[in-house]
Each structure stands twice: as structure tokens, then as C-alpha cells.
Amino acid sequence: MSRILIVGAGFSGAVVARELAEAGFSVDVIDKRDHIGGNAFDFENEHGIRIHKYGPHLFHTSNEKVFRFLSRFTEWIPYRHRVKAMLSDGRLVTLPVNRITKEIVGAENVVDTFIRPYSEKMWALPLEKISPDIINRVPVRDDENEDYFPDDIYQCMPKDGYTAMFERILSHPKIHVQLNTVFERSREQEYYHVFNSMPIDEYYDFQFGPLPYRSLKFHHVNIPAPKIFPVSQVNFTHNGPHTRVVEWKNIPGHGDKDIITSLTYEEPCDYKENNNERYYPVKDNDGINRAVYNQYRVIDNPKVTFIGRLGQYVYLDMHQCVNAALVVAEQFKQKQNK
Numbered sequence: 001m002s003r004i005l006i007v008g009a010g011f012s013g014a015v016v017a018r019e020l021a022e023a024g025f026s027v028d029v030i031d032k033r034d035h036i037g038g039n040a041f042d043f044e045n046e047h048g049i050r051i052h053k054y055g056p057h058l059f060h061t062s063n064e065k066v067f068r069f070l071s072r073f074t075e076w077i078p079y080r081h082r083v084k085a086m087l088s089d090g091r092l093v094t095l096p097v098n099r100i101t102k103e104i105v106g107a108e109n110v111v112d113t114f115i116r117p118y119s120e121k122m123w124a125l126p127l128e129k130i131s132p133d134i135i136n137r138v139p140v141r142d143d144e145n146e147d148y149f150p151d152d153i154y155q156c157m158p159k160d161g162y163t164a165m166f167e168r169i170l171s172h173p174k175i176h177v178q179l180n181t182v183f184e185r186s187r188e189q190e191y192y193h194v195f196n197s198m199p200i201d202e203y204y205d206f207q208f209g210p211l212p213y214r215s216l217k218f219h220h221v222n223i224p225a226p227k228i229f230p231v232s233q234v235n236f237t238h239n240g241p242h243t244r245v246v247e248w249k250n251i252p253g254h255g256d257k258d259i260i261t262s263l264t265y266e267e268p269c270d271y272k273e274n275n276n277e278r279y280y281p282v283k284d285n286d287g288i289n290r291a292v293y294n295q296y297r298v299i300d301n302p303k304v305t306f307i308g309r310l311g312q313y314v315y316l317d318m319h320q321c322v323n324a325a326l327v328v329a330e331q332f333k334q335k336q337n338k
């Protein structure tokens, strides 16, 4: 009666697991990967530099409840993310576009310099076909503010990294984690309820068709120099296949040796060209993909709650995942008490 299965050891699964374990449920967490943390997983490379395996994860939120929950499992290092874009002559200008960037490139060139090339290679769609929600996530400012997330109250990195934070979230006598374990439908009968953060279309054997995702190939390089860039992220404005480069040492707590620096540059692609690694649900302007997702969503399946960005086919930041997971766990607990 009290056994719960959680598919996926990322933010969504780990937070639900912790909440239900503390409420007395026995929780089994499985993940097909060989590590916990989902896409927020990080590790130290051979040079003692911390790398986020699935791209840079910057924590930012104004949600007090989320911050308080995670602070039980980590100390924090303050960090306000700053991003530059590299122009064709190599000059670096601030992103999101602020007053100074606008003066340098000209207000009339902002879309064609920063938004069109980046977005078109990111989504493999002409700008006009991409949902305005995505384009509007990168605002244009009239002041000189250089922060990438100007408004969020809490902006910081977990002091010992994300993986260490996940180890603590999942460290509870009522949580049992099994890695390298792919979900099988037959397991459901052993459990009272299943919280599933796997792709919902895959769970239902793609009966309404596959949901498209974009993915990223990560290319890592080490350079024998103390530091290359003034900020941790530099976006490209060219039409080549790569979108941005991350210099890990520029994030505090990510390494301090002065003889080498590690960089990762990113190349967007379809998820099928990258081992089925699904990162970004494709938000098309016509809403066709959302309509397909809705066909899966309404299937009657009372034993399973789909959670997270793959279960709900939506891009969620980490703080949004944590918040949603806290809400789902709370609702589940309340239902049991009725």
C-alpha cells in the first residue's frame, strides 16, 4: 500500500521522493542513467574543474519555498550569471541586449545579430515559425544592467555542486535508488502509485506519434591558459553550427588552477541525432506539438502521475521543477489523508 515508484532521479523525481519518504512512504527511485541528478548532474574533470555534463545550470529563483527546501541539502555560493555575445570582429558585448550593446550594434540590428541566428540553429526553424514565448525569454533592456537574470532574489550555485546536493536529497532510510535501470510497465503492479518523469510519448509507445525535442551535442576542450573569457558564457552570433561556449572556471567553486581552463561549446541538433537525449520540447507557433501532447495527457491512468519536463512536455527551469514537485507531493499526501 505504501510503496511508491519514481522514474527519474532528476529534480522532479528526487524532490517527490524526499517529500514522500519523509511522509512515511517507501520509495524506490530508478534511473536509466548511471548517475543521479538528471540533467543537472555535475562532476569534476581530470583537471579538477567542475563540469555540468548536460550544459550550464545556473540556479535562480524568487520562490522562497523552493530556496528553503533546497537549502536543507546544500550551502550556496553567490553567483550572478553574466553573458556576452561575440560579434563577427571578436568584440564581446553584453547579453541580454542592454543600452550599451544596442549602441554598439544599432537598435535596428538587434534581432538579426543576436536573436535570428541563435534561435534558428537552436530550433532548426525560421524565426517566424518559433513561438514568441521563446524569443521573449531574452528581453532587451534600456539601462546598463549586465545581469542575465536581473530580477531573481536568489542567484547562487550549490557549494559542493548539484550532484552532492542530490546525494543528500536522496539520502533517506526510506529511499532506495537503482541506477542503470530502464522503466518497464510490468513493474507498476508492485507499487501503490508511480511518479514518472520519463518522456510521456515513449511511455505510451508513441501511439499518437513522437513529440519532437531539440538536443545539444557538447564538445569539451582544455586550453593551457589561466582564463580565456571575462564571463562564464559567450554566445556566438555567426551562422556556424555552434551556439555558445561555457568557460567553467568563471563560475565560482568550479576550479581555480591557473595552468588550464576547460571550455564546452554546444551544437544544437535533433534528439534523434544525439542518442535520444531530449532537452528542449519544441514549441511551434501553431501549437501542433502541444496538441499531440494533450492526447497523451488525457489518457486515463490513475496509477501514474507524470512529472517534470519530459512527463509534461514543457521547458521548466530547476526552481519550477522543484516547486511543481513540492505541489504534486503535497496533493498526493492530502489525498491519502482524506
Ligand SMILES: Cc1cc2nc3c(=O)[nH]c(=O)nc-3n(C[C@H](O)[C@H](O)[C@H](O)COP(=O)(O)OP(=O)(O)OC[C@H]3O[C@@H](n4cnc5c(N)ncnc54)[C@H](O)[C@@H]3O)c2cc1C
Binding pocket: 007, 008, 009, 010, 011, 012, 013, 030, 031, 032, 033, 037, 038, 039, 040, 054, 055, 056, 057, 058, 059, 060, 181, 182, 183, 197, 198, 199, 216, 279, 280, 307, 308, 309, 310, 316, 317, 318, 319, 321
Ligand atoms: C542545456 C540545458 C541547460 C539548462 N540550464 C538551466 C539553468 O541554467 N537554470 C535552470 O534553472 N534550469 C536549467 N535547465 C533546466 C533543468 O535541466 C531542468 O529544469 C531539470 O533538470 C529538469 O528536471 P526533471 O527531473 O524534470 O528532468 P531530468 O533532469 O531530465 O530527469 C529525468 C530523468 O529521468 C530519467 N529517465 C528518462 N526516461 C527513463 C526511463 N525510461 N527509465 C528510467 N529513467 C528514465 C533520465 O535519465 C533523467 O535522469 C537546463 C536544461 C538544459 C537541457
